[in-house]
Amino acid sequence: MTSNRHISWIVAEKFFILSVLVAVLFAILSDEIAQTLKLDQSQLGLLSGVFFITYAVGQLGFGIALSLISPRFILAGTAALSAVGTILFAVSDSFGAAIMARALMGIGLSSTFVGVIYLVGANYSGNFAFMSSLSQSLANLSAAAIAILSALIPFLVDFRMPFLIMGILFLINAVLLFLFLGKSSAGNSASSPKANLGAALKTSVTNPQFWAALVYYSGLFGSLLAFADLWNIQFQMNFFKHSIETSSVMNAMIPVGVTIGGLLAGAWAERSGFVLPARCFGILTVLFFIVMLFIPLPEFAAGAMMFLMGFGFSGSILGLTPIQKNLPATAVPLATSLVVTSAFIFGGVIQPLIGGAIGAPHRASILINLLQGDTPDFGAYQRGILWLLFSVVIATAASFFFKEKTNKDSF
Known part of the structure; x- marks a missing residue:
């Protein structure tokens, strides 16, 4: 067995x-x-x-x-x-x-x-905890490995x-x-969740911690999906003129940062609670995006920034903890599925919005004129980054509504 x-x-x-x-x-x-x-x-x-x-x-x-x-x-x-x-x-x-x-x-x-x-x-x-962390880490490291090897595979x-x-x-x-x-489901012996689905949904959506978790996780993880799985490589190639090989290696630093940051975030949260780490990782991500918005980084510094971005994004996993801490056990599976699903929906929605922002003709704007770099290309890049910056700012704000533990029976 x-x-x-x-x-x-x-x-x-x-x-x-x-x-x-x-x-x-x-x-x-x-x-x-x-x-x-x-x-x-x-x-x-x-x-x-x-x-x-x-x-x-x-x-x-x-x-x-x-x-x-x-x-x-x-x-x-x-x-x-x-x-x-x-x-x-x-x-x-x-x-x-x-x-x-x-x-x-x-x-x-x-x-x-x-x-x-x-x-x-x-x-x-x-x-x-160990096996779920190992499962995530293997996937992140595999992603980094294929990105690095892509520079060597014709x-x-x-x-x-x-x-x-x-x-x-x-x-x-x-x-x-x-x-x-195997032929059997370990969950089939449990009581049918279908009978409790309505109650679990009501419990979830009436709990403020569920909404705080949804906004935090969706804003951070959804932005990670949009950034690492599409637009970062496009940014590096189209606006900073790096080769596909260099851009892929730089992008590979993001899952490496996510892996290391996630392990540290989990250890910190276990020792002192999840609220402060969640806020700190969110704030770090905001600061990193501000740097990227204003400063065209040289190649080595940009690669280091990709690692730091992954490190900051790794705090998104802490967005699932308020659900575990503050909702009844019967509502946790559904609430977790809803939060994770919302992050992927957000990541899917924001990707074409970023594409529209960087591909649209330049329009006069006080904000964009203020942020405009030396070339129109950098200005287009900044318009794309603004979508991601706004998302992580809102996510970080949601972390200030987190609570370590509330009375689960009161919801």
């Missing part, structure tokens, strides 16, 4: 890692994708945004379904759907086909995070071959999930 649970976690973790790698590949190859499919900046942002919105909606549905249906069927089925979407994207020759493919990929991959966390909770309840100059390979890997993973995940 012990070996079975390890194998189950390994194949589910592989699915999760592959989903992160697909997002990183899209960011790395976004310029080539835009050129091949003849997309403008708004269309490129929409292509990425559709993925995150469908991912978010699917994540909520699968998060609820995992306690009703065997993870074997959910994860194997969505892995197969991911293969279809990824292969379709690899052979797409129009914006419409690419949009359809990205939507299928978003739905298929939406089970990965909730799936691996569900299995960790079911099979490693005594070591949940076939990454064409987006079709890497996505075709990923589609084949998803298909193999679907078979492994079906063979090794």
Whole structure:
């Protein structure tokens, strides 16, 4: 039984890692994708945004379904759907086909995070914190590794071959999930959550800590998705004229920062409570964006800033703690799914908005005139950064409504 649970976690973790790698590949190859499919900046942002919105909606549905249906069927089925979407994207020759493919990929991959966390909770309840942290860390480090290696792998100059390979890997993973995940769901023996869904929803939405957590997590993690999974590489290439190889390596510093910062944030929160760390990480992220808004950084300093940005963004994980601390246990799963889903929806919505801001004709504005750099290109970059800065400012403000613990029974 012990070996079975390890194998189950390994194949589910592989699915999760592959989903992160697909997002990183899209960011790395976004310029080539835009050129091949003849997309403008708004269309490129929409292509990425559709993925995150469908991912978010699917994540909520699968998060609820995992306690009703065997993870074997959910994860194997969505892995197969991911293969279809990824292969379709690899052979797409129009914006419409690419949009359809990205939507299928978003739905298929939406089970990965909730799936691996569900299995960790079911099979490693005594070591949940360590195993969930390990699962996240492996995905972040894999993302950093593929970004760094992309500078050395010639076939990454064409987006079709890497996505075709990923589609084949998803298909193999679907078979492994079906063979090794087992036939029963650990959650099926529990009382049906369907009967308590309405009560859990009411408990969540009437608790102020739920809304504070939603705004904080969505603002920070959603901005991380928009920045690291698309626009940072575009910014580095289009506005600072770095090569795709240099831009990819710089972007790889973000998941490294997230990994290290997340471990430190968790340790700090465990020792002194989560409220102060959440506020400090949010404030740091705001300060880092202000620096990026005003100062065109040289290459080495920009790479260091990417690490610091990831470090600041890592505080987003603390946004889930108010739910654990302040909501009844019966409401925690649904509330967590809603908060995580909102972050992906926000990340999907803000991506095309950033694309529209940097691609729109320059308009006279007191604020933009004040921020305008030496070239119009830098001014366009600043307009994109402003969307992210506003998001993390609002997220940080939400952390000042956090409470360490309230009376759960009062909501």
